[in-house]
Structures are given as structure tokens and as C-alpha cells.
Amino acid sequence: MRRLSYLLVGLLGAAALLFCAEDAAERMKKLEKLIDPDTAEVLKRINAVDAYTVPDLKLRREENFAKTASDIEPYSGVKPYKENFLLQIEYTGPGRAIPEPGPELKTVKIGFIGPIQNLPSVATGGMGHEAALGRMMLKGAQMAIDEANEGGGYLRRGIPFELKVVNDNGLWGSSGNEITNMVYKDPVWAILGTIDGANSHIAIRVALKGEVLMMNSGDTDPTFTETNIPWTARCIGDDRQMGYLMADYLFRKAGYKRVALIRSSNRFGRFGIREVRDTARRLGRPVLIEMAYKVGAEDLSMQVERLQATNPDAVVHWGDARESAIVLNTMRKLGMKQPFFTNDRTVSEEFTKLAGENAEGVISAYPWDPSRKDAKLDAFRERFRKKFGEEPETYAAHGYDGMNMLIWATQVGGLNKAKIRDLIAYRTKPWPGVTGDIPLSSTLDDLGDVFLAKFENGKWGFHSREEWQIPGGYIPPRSRVARALETAAAAPQK
Amino acid sequence: MMRTRTILAKFAALAPLLAALLLGTCWVQAQATKKLPYIYTQWKNFGVADGLPSDHIFSVKADGDRVWIGTEGGLAMYNKKTGKMKSWTTKDGLPWPAITGIDIDKSTGDVWLALFGGGIARFSGGRFDHYHQLNSGLVNDVVYGIAVEHDNIWAATTAGASRYNKVSGEWTIFTEKNAPMEEIWNYNVSYNGAGTVYLAVWGSGVLEYKISDGSWKEYLDPDGxxxxxxxRDDGIVQVITTAVAPAGDGFFVSTYFGASRYDGRHWRGYYNLDSGVPSDFINSVKARSTDEAWFSTDKGLGVLTDFDSNTWVSYRMDPKTHHGKATVYKDREVLEEVETETGIPHNYVIYAELDGNDVWIATSKGLSWGKGSDYYPRLRDRGVVSGNLAAALPAAAKGGE
Structure with missing residues (x-):
């Protein structure tokens, strides 16, 4: 009887081993599919270095910063002494040599920081207002994690990914505290977050010293990646790209000469509208006025009356959906019939509900085209609806893409923060996201196409530069330091 | 006679050659001596095996024979006299493992620590006192730098600067509400010992605080x-500043985009393209004088040794041999390249501390003690050394450990 028991236990053990081996082989096959030949070469080179060596990999080099046309470059009449951001920043530290943790690891933690609960915020000077956006970003991120786990989890070990979620409430720079906790107290392998521009800046400085990659999918502040930190990347088009497209529409296509601006007084409004304002000035059509308001204000009639007094051709607003509707409704109430232009946050149900009929004709800058025909996007929407019972909007879609980029880098690079960073930093092809292709620039910013959204007949339509034939300025193929000043004048006319 | 004439004729034929040789020797001798800076050749390196809690070193502070070392995993103190290393981690009562800044209160001998995510701490009499957002007036727990000024302890935090008066117990917070901070992201703080506190503020350049009247002055990148x-020379090169090192009536300032020197009237910018700084990504700066500043970069250590002639020494370690390499530059021209048996332990340099004629170099993979026993400031006439210093100048190189 005892012999029979031993035999049974032995057989069961052997069966379990066989099952595990088959399972592991299956997972390795899945992993291999994630690695194309170019990625394999990157991986080979980053795996070849020790703590003292930097991998022999080509750095991204650009001749033109952020696809900026020569006639709207700052101080375009002067050759600058130095240009920044054209050459990718390396990580030269010893992190690639840190060994992977032992078998005691039960989950692979990826951090999420975003505004999921509204609390008082230093950044906005009042209650936080971005929780609705943050919660959608979280849903997108969670969905990516769940799908990875359904596909075998962390494939090298067959253990699940775990999303470590913290709230970014902005109170006295608490985003910094949260990131240090994710570095030292409850370590994660990479982090997705956040939305508020000021809090994102606080977070990336911690990521730099703590040496953990921060992928951003919701902060469109152009300066986020203009910091030379090798530990940041972004998977959403920024306000610089959206501002350039809007300004080209306003001044080069529509030919407006008298434009008035109004924005929120927080960092989002202040930095978001900057490219429209600066481009207007550089094209010889300085804006008439730039009004600011406090986030959360109910009555913006004083600010709008000031806009009205300048008799503008058009009004551009940069802020949240709610305030966008308040500005627009106030304009119409005061009899202002000027076209109303605004930013991506306006493309929301909240705006259309609050603005009602006034929403008709509004044009917003937008970081992607959610109306495009794409089986991958359709399938994502279907799964999202099934899982959460609602439509995924822009923060959910970008959160999904950003988290998938981190999961891919972790699967391929292994449990090493520097290698996870390298996989994103040296990625050879644009990321094929549900929001479209995401090509990373030398600052690891998303330089993919951006769009203009127009509210017509009760719905938003999305339009590319090509579709609306919006002219752009000449983008020189050589850096400012390397070319002659007269390049702009000598540029081919469009 | 004939024989003599033949010899003379032969000599005459050889004369141009001899003259050329003689001239050549003189030229070589003249070239062999140049005005050159001092090169640190004796380096002693420390890591976990030597008792450090972590190889990732953020900060160092020399205090007589004691050298305090802030790492990512705890605090250490090296005694130069005894050669002993002692360390403290969270198990020993240290409130938080990562220490990004250290300063000494000379009046009490207390050691003040900037804790990266944990507030600040005072180490006194073997006890750690912990100050953080929830028990004090510290504005944020992510602290990048700390400086003692008279009875005040200044902390540079990610959400403003805090000043603690250790006598009155009063805390003062400096943010955009009461200081010209376009952004409140303080990154470092230093006191010049003569009435001025400097804040390096990420996105807001350099802020200068006069203790006498509480006034602020801001230094921003003029092009914006x-x-x-x-x-290059119109002001700080970038507003994303990482540290300020007071020097004379002005300061040196480091950024992730280059560096600047300000003498109270004139500015001078420094980039890798026009100087010996190994990289424009500069983690911090320390100044020995208005002529000499030590820049810690992600690609080695860059030392401006003589302002007037823009002479630099860069220190790097060869990743393959782990030997040291010092290169002397005038602008970008290489004047001298010297190899040493030992050099800085890693090229990712985070911080430099000046300790009399010695230096302490914090890197992301170890700490190094550079001994400057025969140090001299600026430049001196001396022979050019090329190649391995161990062979050329054995006395100087033998100290490498």
C-alpha cells in the first residue's frame, strides 16, 4: 500500500512537472513573438554590458526640434549658441548590471499614479478636478494588466503582473512622496502617470534619482519631456504639436488676424496655450489679449467681457471641459458670434451637455483620431465596453497604450529597471497603439500625428492636416546651428 | 693636415644635422614644460565591501577626520585617522534609507540629513530626530538638499524650501507665495558663509536670499x-538648475544642459562643446574658489582649474580596465592625457565634496577619495606627462589604491 502511494505521488509530480514544462515552453513561444530582429539586437547589446559600460546603441538624433517650422522658431533671426533635445540622452549608470530578484517574487508590480480621487491641490489652488480623467486612465491601464495576465502574466516566470495604484492628489507635492514610496518602500518596475503637469514634473525628478521609467499617457504639457531626464517617455501628442496645428489653422488657413486667448490659471492652461500665443507673435499677428481664470470658477463673464472689448476674429480657450463650456456659453450670451477654438479636454460628454446648442462648430485640438477605421481600436473598444460597461475615451485609450508599452518592455527586457527603460528608449519602430502609431522623438515624446476635432451635427468629427489642407511652415532638415539664417526665407513656398 | 681637413669637411657636412638636432632638443625641452593644472592621481575607492550600506552614493560631507556619506541604502561615516567605516540603516533608527544631502552644524557637531522621500533628520549623540510633513513645518518629504546657516536649517524640497530655526523652533516655508519661484521645485540649497543662501530651483533658475534683509533675487535664462x-554668456544657460556652488561674490551653477559661472557682474557659460566638462548633464557642482569648480556629470568628473585660461581636467574611469584617465583641456584642445592605476569608481558622478586639498567623489557605483597631498591651485610650469603616469611619475602614482 505504501509503495502504491509513493508511486502515485511520483506520477502526480511527474505530471505536474510535465505540465509546467509545457506551460513554460508555451510562454517562451509567446515571449519570442514579442521580439523582432531589431529588438533582439537591442536586447543583445544591453545584455552584454556590465555595471561600468554603456550599451553600444545608436542614439536618436534629430535635426529639427519637435517638427518646428523655421518661421515660428524662437529668435529665428539669430543663430543660437546651442540647441537642446536634438540628441537623445543616455542612461550611463550601473543599473543594467543589477541582477533579477530570486524566485521569491510572486508578482511583477507596475506603478500607476493618477488623479482618481479629487482632493485639494496645490497645483490648481483648489479642489482637484481631474479625477474623472484619472479614473478612465486607470481603467485603460488595468485592462492592459488584466489582458497580460490572461496571456500568461510575466512570461519568463509565469507570475502575474500587479498594478500598484496610488492617487495623485497634488497636495503639497504628494506625487513626489508617492513615487519615492514606489522606489524604496514598495518597489515597482516602471510607472505610468500622471495627468497634472506640475505633479508630473515632481514625479519625474524622483524617477530620475530613483532610476525608474515613467511613462506618461495623460499630461500634454510640452515641457514634460523637455527636461533631459533619461527616465521619462510619453505616449500622447503634446500641446506643442496640438498648438502648432491649431495655430496653422488659425493663421495660415483661416487667415485670422485678431485672436483673443483665455485659459485656466494653472500649469495646464499656462503652458498649453503658449505655442498658440508664441506662434501668433512670430507670424506677425500677436494675440489681442490673454485672460486667465481660476479653475473651478462659476462666473467668467468679467473675463469674457474683456475678450469682447477687443473685438476679436476668433477666441481660443485652453482649460478643462467645464470651463470651456462656461466660456463658450458666456460668449454667446453676450452676443459674441466668433468661432470658438479650444483644447482636447473639451472633447467630452461634459462639454457637449453643458454647451448644448452652442457646441455646434466648436473646433478642438486633439492628440489622435478616434474615428479612424482600425480593427485593433474596434476590438479594444469592444473589450472595454464589455469589461467596464462604458465607452473608452482618450485617457483610457492612452492609458491602455502606455501600460502596454511598459508591459512589453518588461516582458522583453526582464526584471531590470534600466533594461525596461532601454527597451522603450531604443525602440526601433513606432508603437502600434490603439490610439495609432506612437513614434518616439529624441526626447522620447510622442511625435505622431495630431488632429482637429469639430463638433458638427451633434457629434465630433476628427480631421487631419492633410484632410483639411492646413498649410504648415517650412521644416528645415538641418539644425539651427548647422544652417544659415536665411533658410526660412529661402524655403520653398507652399 | 689632410686628415684634419677631411674631418672638418665631414663635420661641416654634418653641421646642419647637428644644429637641427640641437634646436630640436631645445624645442622639445621648451615644449615639455607648460603651464598645467594639478592632477589628482591617488584615488582610494570604497564600496559595499568596505562597509558602505550601498554603492549608490548621493552625498558626502567632510568634517575634520570624519567623512559622512549619504547613500541610497543608509548613512556611513569614514574615519580618515583610523580607516574605519561605520554605517547606519533603517534598522539602526535612520528614518529613511536614501540620503540626498548632508550638512554639519559646526556649533553643535550635529549632522543634518536630507532624506529623499522621508523628510529631514538630525543625527546627534547617536540618536536620529525625524522631521517630516506630518510632525513639523517641513513643506514636503522629498528633500534634495540641506544647508546649515547660523541657527537655521534650510531644506530644498520638491514643493518649496523650508527653513527651521533650531533655537526658536520656528519653521518658515518659501514657495511662489513669498519668493520669486516661477516653479516651487527646489533641487538644492547652499550657504556661502557670508550672508547669502542660494536655492537651485528646477524650472526657476537660481534664487539668492540675503539674510540681512530677507530679500530675494532671481537669476533666469534670459532667452526664456x-x-x-x-x-552663451548672457546668464544661466538653463532654468532647470541642479546645484549652486558659492564662490567669491558670485557662484557656479550646474544644470542638465550645461553650467555657468557668475562673478557678481559677468556670466560665462560652459558646455561640452567648448570646455573640458565631460557632459552637459551635470548632477551637481562644488567650488574651491572663483577659479576652480568641480562638476559631477553622467560621463565623468569635470574640473575647471583655471578660469582665465579655461583650463580643465576631466577624470574618467576606463570601463574595461577600470584604470583612471585624466585629460587636461584648454577649451577643447587636449594638452595632456594621463592614465592612473586607479581612478574614480564609475563615470556616473553624482556629487563632489572638497576636503582641504583632498576630494571625495560620490558615484552611482562607489565612493572615491582623491588625495591631493601636493595639490596646487590654478596652473604651474611643469612637464607634460603623456601615457601611463605610473611609469612617468612613479612617486605620484604609487598612492593609487
Missing amino acids: EMEIDLY
Whole structure:
């Protein structure tokens, strides 16, 4: 009887081993599919270095910063002494040599920081207002994690990914505290977050010293990646790209000469509208006025009356959906019939509900085209609806893409923060996201196409530069330091 | 006679050659001596095996025979006299493992620590006192730098600067509400010992605080643009500043885009393209004088040794041999390249501390003690050394450990 028991236990053990081996082989096959030949070469080179060596990999080099046309470059009449951001920043530290943790690891933690609960915020000077956006970003991120786990989890070990979620409430720079906790107290392998521009800046400085990659999918502040930190990347088009497209529409296509601006007084409004304002000035059509308001204000009639007094051709607003509707409704109430232009946050149900009929004709800058025909996007929407019972909007879609980029880098690079960073930093092809292709620039910013959204007949339509034939300025193929000043004048006319 | 004439004729034929040789020797001798800076050749390196809690070193502070070392995993103190290393981690009562800044209160001998995510701490009599957002007036727990000024302890935090008066117990917070901070992201703080506190503020350049009247002065990048530096010598090269090192009536300032020197009247910018700084990504700066500043970069250590002639020494370690390499530059021209048996332990340099004629170099993979026993400031006439210093100058190189 005892012999029979031993035999049974032995057989069961052997069966379990066989099952595990088959399972592991299956997972390795899945992993291999994630690695194309170019990625394999990157991986080979980053795996070849020790703590003292930097991998022999080509750095991204650009001749033109952020696809900026020569006639709207700052101080375009002067050759600058130095240009920044054209050459990718390396990580030269010893992190690639840190060994992977032992078998005691039960989950692979990826951090999420975003505004999921509204609390008082230093950044906005009042209650936080971005929780609705943050919660959608979280849903997108969670969905990516769940799908990875359904596909075998962390494939090298067959253990699940775990999303470590913290709230970014902005109170006295608490985003910094949260990131240090994710570095030292409850370590994660990479982090997705956040939305508020000021809090994102606080977070990336911690990521730099703590040496953990921060992928951003919701902060469109152009300066986020203009910091030379090798530990940041972004998977959403920024306000610089959206501002350039809007300004080209306003001044080069529509030919407006008298434009008035109004924005929120927080960092989002202040930095978001900057490219429209600066481009207007550089094209010889300085804006008439730039009004600011406090986030959360109910009555913006004083600010709008000031806009009205300048008799503008058009009004551009940069802020949240709610305030966008308040500005627009106030304009119409005061009899202002000027076209109303605004930013991506306006493309929301909240705006259309609050603005009602006034929403008709509004044009917003937008970081992607959610109306495009794409089986991958359709399938994502279907799964999202099934899982959460609602439509995924822009923060959910970008959160999904950003988290998938981190999961891919972790699967391929292994449990090493520097290698996870390298996989994103040296990625050879644009990321094929549900929001479209995401090509990373030398600052690891998303330089993919951006769009203009127009509210017509009760719905938003999305339009590319090509579709609306919006002219752009000449983008020189050589850096400012390397070319002659007269390049702009000598540029081919469009 | 004939024989003599033949010899003379032969000599005459050889004369141009001899003259050329003689001239050549003189030229070589003249070239062999140049005005050159001092090169640190004796380096002693420390890591976990030597008792450090972590190889990732953020900060160092020399205090007589004691050298305090802030790492990512705890605090250490090296005694130069005994050669002993002692360390403290969270198990020993240290409130938080990562220490990004250290300063000493000379009046009490207390050691003040900037804790990266944990507030600040005072180490006194073997006890750690912990100050954080929830038990004090510290504005944020992510602290990048700390400085003692008279009875005040200044902390540079990610959400403003805090000043603690250890006598009155009063806390003062400096943010955009009461200081010209366009952004409140303080990154470092230093006191010049003569009435001025400097804050390096990420996105807000340098802020100068006069203790006498509580006034502020801001130094920003005049062109105001992130993607370019329009003119090199018109002000700080970028507003994303990482540290300020007081020197004379002005300071040196480091950024992740280059560095600047200000003498109270004139500015001078430094980039890798026009100086011996190994990289424009500069983690911190320390100044020995208005002529000499030590820049810690992600690609080695860059030392401006003589302002007038723009002479630099860069120190790097060869990743393959782990030997040291010092290169002397005048502008970008290489004057001298010297190899040493030992050099800095890693090229990712985070911080430099000046300790009399010695230096302490914090890197992301170890700490190094550079001994400057025969140090001299600026430049001196001396022979050019090329190649391995161990062979050329054995006395100087033998100290490498």
C-alpha cells in the first residue's frame, strides 16, 4: 500500500512537472513573438554590458526640434549658441548590471499614479478636478494588466503582473512622496502617470534619482519631456504639436488676424496655450489679449467681457471641459458670434451637455483620431465596453497604450529597471497603439500625428492636416546651428 | 693636415644635422614644460565591501577626520585617522534609507540629513530626530538638499524650501507665495558663509536670499526658451538648475544642459562643446574658489582649474580596465592625457565634496577619495606627462589604491 502511494505521488509530480514544462515552453513561444530582429539586437547589446559600460546603441538624433517650422522658431533671426533635445540622452549608470530578484517574487508590480480621487491641490489652488480623467486612465491601464495576465502574466516566470495604484492628489507635492514610496518602500518596475503637469514634473525628478521609467499617457504639457531626464517617455501628442496645428489653422488657413486667448490659471492652461500665443507673435499677428481664470470658477463673464472689448476674429480657450463650456456659453450670451477654438479636454460628454446648442462648430485640438477605421481600436473598444460597461475615451485609450508599452518592455527586457527603460528608449519602430502609431522623438515624446476635432451635427468629427489642407511652415532638415539664417526665407513656398 | 681637413669637411657636412638636432632638443625641452593644472592621481575607492550600506552614493560631507556619506541604502561615516567605516540603516533608527544631502552644524557637531522621500533628520549623540510633513513645518518629504546657516536649517524640497530655526523652533516655508519661484521645485540649497543662501530651483533658475534683509533675487535664462541657449554668456544657460556652488561674490551653477559661472557682474557659460566638462548633464557642482569648480556629470568628473585660461581636467574611469584617465583641456584642445592605476569608481558622478586639498567623489557605483597631498591651485610650469603616469611619475602614482 505504501509503495502504491509513493508511486502515485511520483506520477502526480511527474505530471505536474510535465505540465509546467509545457506551460513554460508555451510562454517562451509567446515571449519570442514579442521580439523582432531589431529588438533582439537591442536586447543583445544591453545584455552584454556590465555595471561600468554603456550599451553600444545608436542614439536618436534629430535635426529639427519637435517638427518646428523655421518661421515660428524662437529668435529665428539669430543663430543660437546651442540647441537642446536634438540628441537623445543616455542612461550611463550601473543599473543594467543589477541582477533579477530570486524566485521569491510572486508578482511583477507596475506603478500607476493618477488623479482618481479629487482632493485639494496645490497645483490648481483648489479642489482637484481631474479625477474623472484619472479614473478612465486607470481603467485603460488595468485592462492592459488584466489582458497580460490572461496571456500568461510575466512570461519568463509565469507570475502575474500587479498594478500598484496610488492617487495623485497634488497636495503639497504628494506625487513626489508617492513615487519615492514606489522606489524604496514598495518597489515597482516602471510607472505610468500622471495627468497634472506640475505633479508630473515632481514625479519625474524622483524617477530620475530613483532610476525608474515613467511613462506618461495623460499630461500634454510640452515641457514634460523637455527636461533631459533619461527616465521619462510619453505616449500622447503634446500641446506643442496640438498648438502648432491649431495655430496653422488659425493663421495660415483661416487667415485670422485678431485672436483673443483665455485659459485656466494653472500649469495646464499656462503652458498649453503658449505655442498658440508664441506662434501668433512670430507670424506677425500677436494675440489681442490673454485672460486667465481660476479653475473651478462659476462666473467668467468679467473675463469674457474683456475678450469682447477687443473685438476679436476668433477666441481660443485652453482649460478643462467645464470651463470651456462656461466660456463658450458666456460668449454667446453676450452676443459674441466668433468661432470658438479650444483644447482636447473639451472633447467630452461634459462639454457637449453643458454647451448644448452652442457646441455646434466648436473646433478642438486633439492628440489622435478616434474615428479612424482600425480593427485593433474596434476590438479594444469592444473589450472595454464589455469589461467596464462604458465607452473608452482618450485617457483610457492612452492609458491602455502606455501600460502596454511598459508591459512589453518588461516582458522583453526582464526584471531590470534600466533594461525596461532601454527597451522603450531604443525602440526601433513606432508603437502600434490603439490610439495609432506612437513614434518616439529624441526626447522620447510622442511625435505622431495630431488632429482637429469639430463638433458638427451633434457629434465630433476628427480631421487631419492633410484632410483639411492646413498649410504648415517650412521644416528645415538641418539644425539651427548647422544652417544659415536665411533658410526660412529661402524655403520653398507652399 | 689632410686628415684634419677631411674631418672638418665631414663635420661641416654634418653641421646642419647637428644644429637641427640641437634646436630640436631645445624645442622639445621648451615644449615639455607648460603651464598645467594639478592632477589628482591617488584615488582610494570604497564600496559595499568596505562597509558602505550601498554603492549608490548621493552625498558626502567632510568634517575634520570624519567623512559622512549619504547613500541610497543608509548613512556611513569614514574615519580618515583610523580607516574605519561605520554605517547606519533603517534598522539602526535612520528614518529613511536614501540620503540626498548632508550638512554639519559646526556649533553643535550635529549632522543634518536630507532624506529623499522621508523628510529631514538630525543625527546627534547617536540618536536620529525625524522631521517630516506630518510632525513639523517641513513643506514636503522629498528633500534634495540641506544647508546649515547660523541657527537655521534650510531644506530644498520638491514643493518649496523650508527653513527651521533650531533655537526658536520656528519653521518658515518659501514657495511662489513669498519668493520669486516661477516653479516651487527646489533641487538644492547652499550657504556661502557670508550672508547669502542660494536655492537651485528646477524650472526657476537660481534664487539668492540675503539674510540681512530677507530679500530675494532671481537669476533666469534670459532667452526664456527650453530648446535653445541663444547666447552663451548672457546668464544661466538653463532654468532647470541642479546645484549652486558659492564662490567669491558670485557662484557656479550646474544644470542638465550645461553650467555657468557668475562673478557678481559677468556670466560665462560652459558646455561640452567648448570646455573640458565631460557632459552637459551635470548632477551637481562644488567650488574651491572663483577659479576652480568641480562638476559631477553622467560621463565623468569635470574640473575647471583655471578660469582665465579655461583650463580643465576631466577624470574618467576606463570601463574595461577600470584604470583612471585624466585629460587636461584648454577649451577643447587636449594638452595632456594621463592614465592612473586607479581612478574614480564609475563615470556616473553624482556629487563632489572638497576636503582641504583632498576630494571625495560620490558615484552611482562607489565612493572615491582623491588625495591631493601636493595639490596646487590654478596652473604651474611643469612637464607634460603623456601615457601611463605610473611609469612617468612613479612617486605620484604609487598612492593609487
